[in-house]
Amino acid sequence: xxxxxxxxxxxxxxxxxxxxxxxxxxxxxxxxxxxxxxxxxxxxxxxxxxxxxxxxxxxxxxx
Numbered sequence: 001x002x003x004x005x006x007x008x009x010x011x012x013x014x015x016x017x018x019x020x021x022x023x024x025x026x027x028x029x030x031x032x033x034x035x036x037x038x039x040x041x042x043x044x045x046x047x048x049x050x051x052x053x054x055x056x057x058x059x060x061x062x063x
Contacts, residue, residue, distance in 0.1 A: 004046070007053040014061075021059035022049045 011018060025048035029037060040047040051057050 004049050004053050008049075011053070017059070017061050018052060020061065021052045021057075025051060025057060025059075 008018075022045065026044045029048055030044050034047075036047055037044055052059065
């Protein structure tokens with residue numbers, strides 16, 4: 001899977017928040033050595049972005 005550009009373009013929420021969520025999720029996936037990474041051809045960032053945009057994970061910014 002490539003980076004979900006269409007979802008990024010259509011996203012109407014806080015761009016900083018979604019970018020931070022995808023970045024942090026990428027880190028989590030790589031540290032956990034999630035088996036889904038191999039299913040996604042080793043592309044951690046695109047996997048994390050897909051999970052964020054498809055609401056497979058929940059996120060929020062803390063103050």
